[in-house]
Amino acid sequence: MAVLLIADVNAGELSVDATAKAVSAAGALGDVTVLCVGANCKGAADEAAKIDGVAKVLCAEDAVLGHQMAEPAADLIVSLAGDYSHIAAPGTTDAKNIMPRVAALLDTQIISEVTAIVDGDTFERPIYAGNAIQTVKSGDATKVMTIRTAGFDAAGMGGSASVEAIGAPADPGLSSWVEDKVAESDRPELTSAGVVVSGGRGVGSEEDFALIEGLADKLNAAVGASRAAVDSGYAPNDWQVGQTGKVVAPDLYVAVGISGAIQHLAGMKDSKIIVAINKDEEAPIFQVADFGLVADLFDAVPELTSKLG
Amino acid sequence: MKVLVPVKRVIDYNVKVRVKADGSGVDLANVKMSMNPFDEIAVEEAIRLKEAGKADEVVAVSVGVKQAQETLRTALAMGADRAILVVAADDVHNDIEPLAVAKILKGIVDEEQPGLVLCGKQAIDNDMNATGQMLSALLGWSQATFASEVDVDGDSAVVTREVDGGLQTIKVKMPSIVTVDLRLNEPRYASLPNIMKAKKKPLDEKTPADYGVDASPRLTVVSTKEPEARSAGI
Ligand SMILES: Cc1cc2nc3c(=O)[nH]c(=O)nc-3n(C[C@H](O)[C@H](O)[C@H](O)COP(=O)(O)OP(=O)(O)OC[C@H]3O[C@@H](n4cnc5c(N)ncnc54)[C@H](O)[C@@H]3O)c2cc1C
Ligand SMILES: Cc1cc2nc3c(=O)[nH]c(=O)nc-3n(C[C@H](O)[C@H](O)[C@H](O)COP(=O)(O)OP(=O)(O)OC[C@H]3O[C@@H](n4cnc5c(N)ncnc54)[C@H](O)[C@@H]3O)c2cc1C
Numbered sequence: 001m002a003v004l005l006i007a008d009v010n011a012g013e014l015s016v017d018a019t020a021k022a023v024s025a026a027g028a029l030g031d032v033t034v035l036c037v038g039a040n041c042k043g044a045a046d047e048a049a050k051i052d053g054v055a056k057v058l059c060a061e062d063a064v065l066g067h068q069m070a071e072p073a074a075d076l077i078v079s080l081a082g083d084y085s086h087i088a089a090p091g092t093t094d095a096k097n098i099m100p101r102v103a104a105l106l107d108t109q110i111i112s113e114v115t116a117i118v119d120g121d122t123f124e125r126p127i128y129a130g131n132a133i134q135t136v137k138s139g140d141a142t143k144v145m146t147i148r149t150a151g152f153d154a155a156g157m158g159g160s161a162s163v164e165a166i167g168a169p170a171d172p173g174l175s176s177w178v179e180d181k182v183a184e185s186d187r188p189e190l191t192s193a194g195v196v197v198s199g200g201r202g203v204g205s206e207e208d209f210a211l212i213e214g215l216a217d218k219l220n221a222a223v224g225a226s227r228a229a230v231d232s233g234y235a236p237n238d239w240q241v242g243q244t245g246k247v248v249a250p251d252l253y254v255a256v257g258i259s260g261a262i263q264h265l266a267g268m269k270d271s272k273i274i275v276a277i278n279k280d281e282e283a284p285i286f287q288v289a290d291f292g293l294v295a296d297l298f299d300a301v302p303e304l305t306s307k308l309g
Numbered sequence: 310m311k312v313l314v315p316v317k318r319v320i321d322y323n324v325k326v327r328v329k330a331d332g333s334g335v336d337l338a339n340v341k342m343s344m345n346p347f348d349e350i351a352v353e354e355a356i357r358l359k360e361a362g363k364a365d366e367v368v369a370v371s372v373g374v375k376q377a378q379e380t381l382r383t384a385l386a387m388g389a390d391r392a393i394l395v396v397a398a399d400d401v402h403n404d405i406e407p408l409a410v411a412k413i414l415k416g417i418v419d420e421e422q423p424g425l426v427l428c429g430k431q432a433i434d435n436d437m438n439a440t441g442q443m444l445s446a447l448l449g450w451s452q453a454t455f456a457s458e459v460d461v462d463g464d465s466a467v468v469t470r471e472v473d474g475g476l477q478t479i480k481v482k483m484p485s486i487v488t489v490d491l492r493l494n495e496p497r498y499a500s501l502p503n504i505m506k507a508k509k510k511p512l513d514e515k516t517p518a519d520y521g522v523d524a525s526p527r528l529t530v531v532s533t534k535e536p537e538a539r540s541a542g543i
Contacts, residue, residue, distance in 0.1 A: 010474065069479070070442065070452050093472040097454045100407065100442035109408045109527035112437045122531060127435050131326035132335050135531040174451035175485075178467065178478040191473075231492060237457065237471045244431065244491060246473070263322070263433075269539060288539045 001030030001120055004080060006089035006098070007048050009036050009068070014044035017192035018090040020051050020157070021149035026088050028117045031055040034161075035080070037073055039066030045163045052156040062168030067177040068094040074101040075169040081106055081142055085120065091146040091247075103144040111138060111145040129243040129266035150191070150249040150270060183236060190222040190239065195252045196271070198224030198241055200264075201232060202257020202278065202297055209234045211301045212256055218308040224248065224268075226258045242267035257297050260285025277301065310424035310461075311366045312355040314389065315414055316348040318373055318380040319434040332532045335434075337401045344380045347429025349387075351489045353496040354459060355427050356388040363461050364425070366390050370417055372410045372524075374398050378512065385507035386499030392512040393417060397524045404435060409517070409524040411443035416520025418448060423484065425466075430455050430488040441488035451481035455490045 003026045008015035019034070026032050033056045036045040045059035058080070064072045077098070081087060087102060089095035091113050103110035115133070116124035122137045123145065190196065197219060199212035209229070216223045225235035227242060241248055243266040253271035258264060260276070260283055268274070269288050276289035279296050286292040293300055320326065321341040329336050344352075358364040369384035371377040372395040381392035395413050397405050405413075418426065428441035445452035453459075453468035457476070460467045461483070470477045471490045481487075499507070517524040 067477070067479075070445075070454070074446065093455060093470075096438050097442065097452075100437075100439035101446040101452065103439070104408060104411060104443035104446035107408070109406050110437065110439050110443070111528065112439060126536070127533075128320070128326040128335060129433065129436065130536055132328045132533050133536050134334075134533045136528040137531050138528050140527050173482070175453065175479050175481040178480050180474065180478075181476040182474040227491065236475060237492065238473060238475045243433070243436065262325075269536075274539075 001085040002083060003029045003032045003086045003088055004077070004084040005032050005034050006077065006095065007034050007036045007044060008090050008092050008094070009038045009041050009044045012038055012040040012043060014047040016047065017154055017189070018092060018149050019048060020154035021152040022088060022090040022147045023051050023053055024155040025114070025117060025147050025149070025152045026086070027053045027155070029086050029120055033058060033084070035060065035077070037065045037068065037076065039063050049161040049163050050157045050159050052159045054159050054161040056161050057163045058166050059163055060166050060168050064168055064171045068098065069175055069177060070097045070101050071172045071174045072169050073098045074105060075172065077102045078105045079169060084142065086143045086145070088145050088147055090149045095146045099144055099146050106142050106144065108140040108142055108144050109138065111136065111143065113148040114145050115148050115151050126266070129262050130269065131262060148247055150247050183238070187216065188220065188222045190224060191246050191248055193222035193248070194250050195219045195221035196224050196248050196250045196268070197221045197254040197256065198226065198258060198268070199229055199235065199256050200226040200258030201228035203229060203234055206234045211297070215254070215301055215305045218305055226264050255285050255289070256301060258285055259283050260288065310364050311368065311421060312358060312364045313368050313370060313418065313421060313423040313426045314348070314351050314355050314384065315370045315372070315410070315426070315428050315440065316352065316380055316384050317345040317429070317432045318342050318371060318377040319345045319432055322346055322433055328533055328535045332534060334402055334530060334533045342376070344383050345429050345432045347431060347489055347491070349496040350491065350493050351427040351429055352384045352387050352389060353494050354489060357494065358461060359388070368393065368421060368423070370395070370414065372397050372405050372413050374401050376401070381512055382507050383499065385510045385512070386504040387497060388503070391510055393515060394512060395515045395517060397517050405524050406526050406528065407437050407439040407443050408527065409522060410440050411447055412522045413517055413520050413524070414444050415447045416522060425461065425484060426486045428486065428488045430490050441486050445486040448486070451485045453479055453481050453485060454488045456487050457490050457492045459487055459493065
């Protein structure tokens with residue numbers, strides 16, 4: 001068995017954490033070839049070659065592949081598919097955009113958000129916002145899947161695989177990139193941070209979200225939010241944690257003014273330690289919290305932040 | 310331009326999901342079912358395009374059990390013009406996989422020739438996040454997933470997408486498949502008069518065979534279990 005693993009590359013840079021976790025998951029399936037795709041991705045390919053357990057790196061560098069547009073990226077992956085039993089990618093928004101397209105072109109049913117690999121045909125994945133875990137067996141010749149990386153340890157960086165440049169597909173001319181609005185931040189990245197502090201609707205306004213950010217900065221944490229907080233404009237969309245946002249599993253998750261709806265829990269209940277601050281002692285978040293503080297966040301958060309010195 | 314909106318009947322998002330004791334799946338007997346929340350947003354967007362004069366007909370489609378009629382009536386009450394139900398299962402516990410749904414939808418697109426298909430980004434039951442992308446691949450059309458803003462202008466559309474790093478804007482050639490995210494719009498509630506009117510709107514029934522599609526699953530469910538419970542604090 002051989003695996004083609006699509007690396008997470010953003011603006012020419014490899015997301016080492018997501019890719020190395022996916023490599024350690026995919027390693028159970030066979031030899032792992034990593035594919036880097038982008039307008040510039042030589043640097044990402046060289047970095048991917050260092051990940052332990054990578055047999056080989058393919059680097060497809062071409063303007064048509066910039067910004068990970070789904071149509072040319074899927075065409076490229078399909079053109080390489082013949083050599084592999086499994087095609088996998090970490091479950092980023094790019095992969096969720098591209099991989100179902102790859103699967104349909106190969107007449108294969110995609111297996112989304114795999115959380116455990118049982119054997120070459122059999123996989124576990126969460127359904128109903130993580131309220132059930134389903135084990136599924138695929139009868140398709142080529143398995144196409146995305147991997148939910150939160151549950152896997154990252155492979156080490158002691159490898160030295162070879163890097164091979166490969167050609168790019170013709171431009172299908174279906175869509176083109178216009179712009180990215182990416183917030184620059186010195187905080188750790190949400191999905192790989194060791195500590196996450198999240199705010200919910202309880203925070204009440206965009207201005208008061210600074211309380212959450214202040215606490216996060218004291219803890220060197222990433223900042224998260226519930227959907228209600230994002231919908232209300234308190235926080236940007238890429239901070240959303242949950243069924244339809246990001247899935248995180250940090251060592252410490254602090255939920256502030258979040259009720260603990262199942263769709264939110266779906267994104268954070270695998271955190272090692274969960275701390276909840278909520279003024280309603282009946283809030284469901286307390287059912288999953290290791291430490292709960294029944295308090296007004298406008299008292300508790302400033303106090304906590306100041307005590308952290 | 311005609312807009313096609315696939316809508317899925319799923320367990321209502323407020324219902325507490327229970328895994329069946331024999332591990333065969335999730336218990337869907339006698340639980341409240343509703344339109345997938347993302348699909349309500351897609352229906353709303355289609356109706357707004359019609360109200361803005363950019364679309365002239367909105368057709369809602371559902372693939373699944375006969376009871377999905379109710380879901381289609383909801384779409385009609387919101388403002389869709391007509392509906393197509395593809396009866397592909399006789400038991401609510403038999404879900405149709407995205408690949409099969411996409412193949413059936415392709416058959417409908419070939420017949421109906423819409424200029425735009427608006428899907429939900431994911432169904433909240435199986436969370437596959439796949440059908441729209443698969444349909445786009447089968448048609449060889451452009452795709453724009455996770456849309457939080459859609460601006461259709463003649464033979465192209467500019468779409469803002471919710472991605473991991475923030476927002477991305479792309480331009481797609483029409484016809485296109487757009488999958489919608491939560492912040493695209495706030496769906497309207499159907500008024501009582503519109504619910505009454507919806508009962509008289511056309512609803513065609515089809516089968517997968519009408520489109521030459523074999524809807525049997527590629528994946529077999531080995532088991533379904535409850536996630537490991539966390540022990541509560543305090
Ligand atoms: C299809 C679908 C997908 C969804 N996906 C997601 C998702 O990915 N992520 C997500 O988060 N949600 C998601 N939701 C929404 C989810 O169901 C809840 O609506 C949301 O999580 C509630 O957010 P909240 O807890 O911030 O707000 P609320 O429900 O309003 O809770 C506010 C909480 O803060 C407490 N509070 C208020 N003021 C204070 C104060 N001053 N001090 C202390 N506590 C206070 C209240 O007691 C309450 O418990 C989804 C819903 C649907 C239908
Ligand atoms: C292995 C496996 C086997 C399965 N077998 C079973 C089973 O035996 N029993 C069972 O209960 N479940 C089963 N399913 C579920 C099935 O494969 C998928 O859940 C389902 O086809 C849709 O995927 P999704 O929910 O993620 O939708 P997505 O791909 O995320 O849906 C996106 C959008 O596609 C459109 N769409 C999706 N479905 C329809 C529809 N029916 N009609 C119209 N539009 C639609 C909607 O616009 C929707 O919002 C199985 C799932 C797996 C993983």
